[in-house]
Ligand SMILES: [Zn+2]
């Protein structure tokens with residue numbers, strides 16, 4: 205799925221500048237918010253919400269979840285309020301997290317078998333028929349058989365006896381922690397960082413090694429023999445884990461406390477009693493190299509982009525209405541519809557020009573259930589030659605392009621977005637160039653998009669991925 | 681590459697490898713690409729069909745607007761105790777199966793995206809509105825609840841919440857793929 209465009213949530217903006225970035229229509233000079241380039245402040249448009257009351261975007265920081273129901277993701281049964289484990293007997297494997305199959309393994313015993321690995325576990329019970337949930341039996345026997353658990357219980361009791369308040373105990377723990385930290389060699393942090401790096405670099409495909417697998421299997425067999433509760437050797441943490449519950453949540457606006465999302469409580473029902481997703485009101489923005497430059501893409505590389513002092517590249521930007529209402533879209537720039545951003549290395553400038561900064565997006569068809577209608581909602585650039593329907597549609601659209609590459613469909617508009625990248629590197633220093641090229645990969649061009657229809661009237665910053673496209677061009 | 685187009689809008693590649701085609705049910709508007717492997721010729725467990733009527737029960741059923749990319753493989757789940765016997769594989773509407781993915785699941789609900797090379801192991805169940813990321817290995821018998829974003833394999837296997845708007849996004853994606861082939 206495309207992740208071309210990210211949307212900016214202004215909730216982390218310093219208070220005094222926030223008014224400018226939310227509801228208010230942009231003034232003549234559009235100054236980007238201070239946190240615009242912070243990757244933690246922009247989101248995939250599918251992951252955020254829209255508060256109709258506040259007329260603003262809501263991310264996970266400026267919205268609040270409220271638990272509607274808790275259920276077991278294995279058997280899909282709803283758990284009672286306050287309960288934290290499956291009301292039935294669902295357990296997961298402590299080694300590989302696969303669901304365990306629990307079967308009566310003869311009189312007064314239950315066998316837990318993992319389908320994902322060799323793990324198995326036998327639980328003895330007091331009586332023939334279970335009167336308490338199996339989970340409690342497993343927990344109780346764990347406490348009985350496991351020395352480390354007993355030790356922990358003793359410790360708890362001791363703390364209680366000594367009348368230590370929770371806070372005191374905590375501060376004692378944190379003091380110990382601080383002492384331990386102080387004892388760490390100073391370069392340890394650096395070391396752990398380098399470990400993390402090598403791990404990333406090692407992400408090559410894992411090769412199948414039968415011998416190694418066999419030895420692991422033998423190892424598991426060994427573990428299996430050790431963990432029957434009857435034997436005295438009991439590996440801590442190797443008892444079945446009770447399946448963690450999942451929740452169905454409502455989403456509230458932190459500012460006005462109105463409900464944004466309310467799902468049905470039933471785990472298997474996918475209906476919503478209320479839903480206001482950002483994606484449903486805001487057009488999808490896709491960016492590509494225009495269709496007529498397809499032949500040139502092979503010659504286009506990032507190095508080319510910097511070979512001259514300034515490089516112009518044209519992208520095709522498409523806006524597709526996801527809303528069943530006729531929508532007014534304004535792409536705001538400064539007065540000349542040109543804006544500049546200084547990208548991180550501070551030696552690159554981007555100027556974007558949009559020929560038509562204001563346009564109407566037709567409503568998304570009420571019922572998108574016919575292939576003949578679906579094909580009409582796809583911008584021409586994205587039509588393929590694979591099916592007859594798509595080919596016929598492409599032929600019918602020949603000549604529908606307006607000046608400067610503008611094209612309009614039932615619920616979409618495609619425009620040529622001209623981006624001028626200028627670098628201030630006077631002398632072509634290859635080393636420096638390489639750094640610039642590297643930083644170009646992540647360049648996102650900010651545009652301010654205002655959307656007005658019967659349901660909403662608001663604007664927000666979008667970050668469109670132009671750097672990635674240049675990279676793609678160089679790969680082609 | 682040629683496709684057989686049926687009256688119900690299915691497009692099935694001639695290069696797709698299909699066994700037991702009379703026992704595979706495809707509802708309509710579904711695309712099956714070259715070298716996709718649909719293994720319909722299996723023996724069903726006795727409990728799944730009336731006596732002597734094994735052939736009447738479809739082994740694989742696929743809903744509307746599904747998309748089976750090249751080299752995706754679909755096999756009905758095997759019974760753990762009697763490996764030669766199989767259960768049925770039911771796939772709902774708007775299910776997109778990526779290239780080289782392997783499905784041995786018992787059932788897939790509606791509106792599911794399965795990434796390239798992902799593996800849905802034996803007997804697992806995926807509910808409605810889920811995205812299985814590329815290269816994911818869903819363990820055997822695993823149940824994936826609605827609105828899940830699933831990734832990783834073994835110790836990195838993860839199930840996260842997926843936003844509710846994916847209900848429409850996935851459906852549209854499947855319908856667009858039907859049009860674009
Ligand atoms: Zn609000």
Ligand SMILES: [Zn+2]
Pocket residue numbers: 213214215216261262263264265266267
């Ligand atoms: Zn926010």
Ligand SMILES: [Zn+2]
Pocket residue numbers: 276277278279280281290291292293294447
């Ligand atoms: Zn359960």
Ligand SMILES: [Zn+2]
Pocket residue numbers: 297298299300301302318319320321322323
């Ligand atoms: Zn396991």
